[in-house]
Every structure is written in C-alpha cells, then in structure tokens.
Amino acid sequence: MPEPTKIVTQHFGNEAAKTLDGYERSGGYRALRKAIQTHPATLTDEVKKSALRGRGGAGFSTGMKWGFIPKDAKTVYLVVNADEGEPGTFKDRWLIYWDPHLLIEGSIISARAIGASHIFVYVRGELVREYGVLSRAVEQAYARGYLGKSVLGTGWSCDMVVHRGAGAYICGEETAMLNSLEGKRGWPRLKPPFPAVKGLFGQPTIVNNVETLMNVPYIVEHGAEAFANLGCKGNGGLRILCVSGHVERPGIYELPMGVPLLQVIERDCGGMLHGRKLKGVIPGGSSMPILLADECDVPMDFDSLMTWPKIRPVESRPGVPFELAPGRPLRTMGGSGGVVVMDETTDMVAVCARIMRFYAHESCGQCTPCREGTGWMARVCTRLAEGQGRPGDLELLDSIAVGIAGNTICPLGEAAAWPMMAFLTKFREEFAARIPKAA
Amino acid sequence: MPLELSPSAREKLRAIVARYPDKMAACLPALHLAQQEFGTTSVEACNAVATELALPPAHVWGVATFYTMYNKQAVGKYHVQVCTNVSCMLRGGYEVLRRLENVLGLRAGETTADKKFTLSEVECLASCGTAVCIQVNEEYSESMDPAKAERLIEELRRA
Secondary structure (H helix, E strand, O other): OOOOOOOOOOOOOOHHHHOHHHHHHOOOOHHHHHHHOOOHHHHHHHHHHOOOEOOOOOOOEHHHHHOOOOOOOOOOEEEEEEOOOOOOOOOHHHHHHHOHHHHHHHHHHHHHHHOOOEEEEEEOOOOHHHHHHHHHHHHHHHHOOOOEOOHHHOOOOEEEEEEEOOOOHHHHOHHHHHHHHOOOOOOOOOOOOOOOOOOHHHOOEEEEEHHHHHOHHHHHHHOHHHHHHHOEOOEOOEEEEEEEEOEOOOEEEEEEOOOEHHHHHHHHOOOEHHHOOEEEEEOOOOOOOOEEHHHOOOEOOHHHHHHOOOOOOOEEEOOEEOEEEOOEEOOOOOOOOEEEEEEOOOOHHHHHHHHHHHHHHHOOOOOHHHHHHHHHHHHHHHHHHOOOOOOOHHHHHHHHHHHHOOOOOOOHHHHHHHHHHHHHHHHHHHHHOOOOOOO | OOOOOOHHHHHHHHHHHOOOOOHHHHHHHHHHHHHHHHOOOOHHHHHHHHHHHOOOHHHHHHHHHHOOOOOOOOOOOEEEEEEOOHHHHHOOHHHHHHHHHHHHOOOOOOEOOOOOEEEEEEOOOOOHHHOOOEEEOOEEEOOOOHHHHHHHHHHHHHO
C-alpha cells in the first residue's frame, strides 16, 4: 500500500526539515518561486477551485474569503491566526515547531494573492517556544531573500512580523485579534464592516488559520485538482484531527476530509482507552455539539457534520429543534478539528460544567447576554454537577442558552450556548438525576 | 514609587515599535517586556509602559487586566499552571491539581510563604493530546499524572 499523503504534518519528527537548508532540500520554497511568476488573481482562483476551507473553525472557502478584498485596495494586511485556544485543539503548537518555513512560505504566497505586503502572525502568548522557533525562521527567510524589500529579486516587498498574544481565548476570533494586534483589549467588532473591507489599522485584512495557510504551497505546486481530490466533495484536501481524551493513542492525525469518525478512533487512535465503551465525542473543539456513540459513523468533513441524518438535532428545549435557519437544524460542526473522546465512565454533567466555566472565564464582557449568561450557566451546571441542582434548573439552562445564541457581537455566545443545548439534548436524564428529590 | 524601563528594555521597545504602523500596537509586547523587567504588570509598571508609548495610563491598565498572562500581582519564582480543561480533566487534571495543592500546602491561586511557588488552575494550554499539561513559567510538562507532578515539584525545590 502506498504511504498515505501528508501535507502539513509531513515533516513531523524530522529535525533536519526544521532548518531552512533542510526545508529547501525537501523542496521548500519551490511553490513560492512558482507563485511569484503567477498572476495574483490566478492564485486566488486556484485556491477557490481547490475547495480549501478554513481550518480554524468556520470552514469557510479560503479562496472566496480572499476574493472579498476590494479591487482598489492600496494597503492590505494578512494576519496569521496562531492563537489556538479552543479546548481539544492542539495543532498549531506542533505545526509551528516542526515546520515553521512551510507556514512562512504559505503566508508569503497568500499575501501575494491578496495583494498584501505586510503579514502579522498572532501567536498565542503561552507558546513561548514556538514564538522563538518562528521568529528565528522568519529571520532566516529574510536573510535568504524570501522576505524583505525585494522578494526573490522581483521588487515586490513583503514583511512578516511575529506578534505574541497574552492569554485571552477571545483573541482567536478574528476581529478581537485585530483589536488585540492594535494594542487594545481583545474585544470583537461588529460586522459589517468585515475585515476584508476594514480590518487591521482600518485597512482591508484577511485573517487565516495556520493549517489553512500551510496547505497553500501544496495547491500551488500540485494544482487545485490534486488537492481537491485528496478530500471529498466541496471539502478539499486533508485535515488535521486532534484527538484527545479516552483513546489509546491520542495525537495529531492528518487524514482525508470525510474519513468516518469511528474509523479514526478505532484504526488511527488504537481504540478506546482500556477497551472501555464509547459514550460521546465532541467532534470539533469544545464549542461544537457533542455526539452520542451511535452517531459517530459520521464522515469528518464540514458538510457531513452539519447534515448527517443520523445525528439527532440539538434542541432548544425538549422536542423543539434549534434551527440555524428555517428548516436547518443544528446537528454539529467540524469546528477546529479538536476531537474529544469520552468513555462510559465519564460524568457528562461534570464535563459540561467544566466547559461552561471555561466560556464564563473567557467571555470578554462586551455583550450582556454572553457576559451574564455564560456565568449563570456555569453556576447552575456546577451546582448540578455537585448534586445540588434545584427543581427547574434544566428549564433554566434551556432558556439561558436560547437567550445567548444569536444575540451577541461574536460567536463566543454560540460557542457556549450550543454545547449547553447539546449536552441537555443528549444527556438530559443525567442532568435531571442531579436534582435531589424533595423530601 | 514610579518605575522606569531600563535602557536595554527601552532599546528593545524602540525596535518593537518600529515594526508597527501605529505606536499603540506595541502595547502587548511592551507589557511582556515590563513583566520581564519588573516581575509584574502592576499599576506602576503599566504607567511606565504608558509613558514610553505616550498612551493614557488607563488604556494600558485596561489592556493589562484583560489578558491572563500579565501578572498584576507578582507570582512566585515558579508559576505552576495546571490545565483542568476538558481534555486534561478526562485524563486526571483535577487529581493533579489536588495533589499539588497538598504537596505545596496551598490552594490554587496562592503563593507559598517563601515566594518560590505560585499554583494556578488555567484554561486549555493547547496540549490536549499529551494531557495532563502543566506549564511552569514558560515551559510545558506533558503527560502528567499526580506522581509525576509531585516529582516535578521536588525537582524544582532542589533547583
């Protein structure tokens, strides 16, 4: 059997490829040489055709996002989102550590495509080691003419600045990230205007995820079709699944889009820890609705996770599906690729309470429904987890979650409300059992 | 007492400011620098940053208090940060935290009397595949369990 294709994880474990010389020897910066001879609009078209979709959470078409930059824009910025913080997601740290030059090359090509001459990489504050690795790699890229006043002698200038965050989950949200980069509190902005029109320092800006950008050199080198064919319909390429929790071999797995979730657990991860039974899986980071064991044959691409008929719709209260749009019930989503596996011993109320405390801690405080609602859900969930629930608590949680979803500036509201609704939909009995019966 | 950045820190800050089209953008890096310099981002440290960047002191303090990595109060020599978020919780994050509370004789959020250790419960460190994760100052220790965590503290005590 041929070795399965790897793109962004191909250099994992390869010390030599971390250096610029090693990276060049393995074919590095060849795609940039090709891209620089290509018209920027052609690059954007290629990426559109490749069906590359954002790996940060929303799964939006990368090429289409690039296309939103106004044609007459003068100063354009590319911001690289390396502020990974979604619980269950742990790829950026290793991607930057093992292959900093692939990120740099992908970023330069993407900057070229959108007409940007300035790239800012926003690295999560805790990733001190990776900040150092990437900063040194950027210096090397400057020294060899891949960055600077005249990239590869073409006269086109491109600068790259590595910027460190300081501990705030919300800064992974693109408009909060822009405010943070400008030296402010990470408060999300109202959209519109979208960053592509008015972003960093008031200029048109594209914010892309690390993994997304690292796939761009492959598309340039091998063509849109080759990339699209690695995945499934409308979901080009491979995708990293970060698997954690109760499996024998947790870790980072770069797999074709559309691989069935159960197969990932059984084949790639060596099955359930200690051979225990599967109880539930969060398929895309802690903000995505949890799946029951019998829903886990779902293919892991963005579209299937939203539409797989076997996945029971999330309810806003018993019997009432929560709809994203009329006729479009919320099932789950691919999110950031963080797959959290839970076995039969897991206390789902305690897990839900922990997730709610996280969102309460990370709410930026700007919008009332989120600021007040996340703390409220955390308090009610925590008392349920401690067996101190009160009559009416489940209905109270239903109503708080519905009161948050759709009523906030940024998606952190949904990120808290959706898992709350999903845990209640799928494990309601477990929650009810935590309310002491009246004596 | 008013604080001032050292000449070398000031030099570094000048280089940082030059990377951005706007001085305010240097606020986060400047606060990292101030924390290295003063061990904290106290009001006095924030005022020093405000002076350097010609920003209103209230802006800098507002930024410092927004981000968890800026220590508004000084922490111990070793800041032991245990992740208890969902993936670490599933692999024993709370057991690790409880063990360290016992070993250090304090509750999460406190500092030992000799100022050597501060113990904190923190949110996801993006190291879920190697849970439980502990960050000590700038370094990660992964695949921790209560016994390994206790040994880590013993090593730091001897260091």
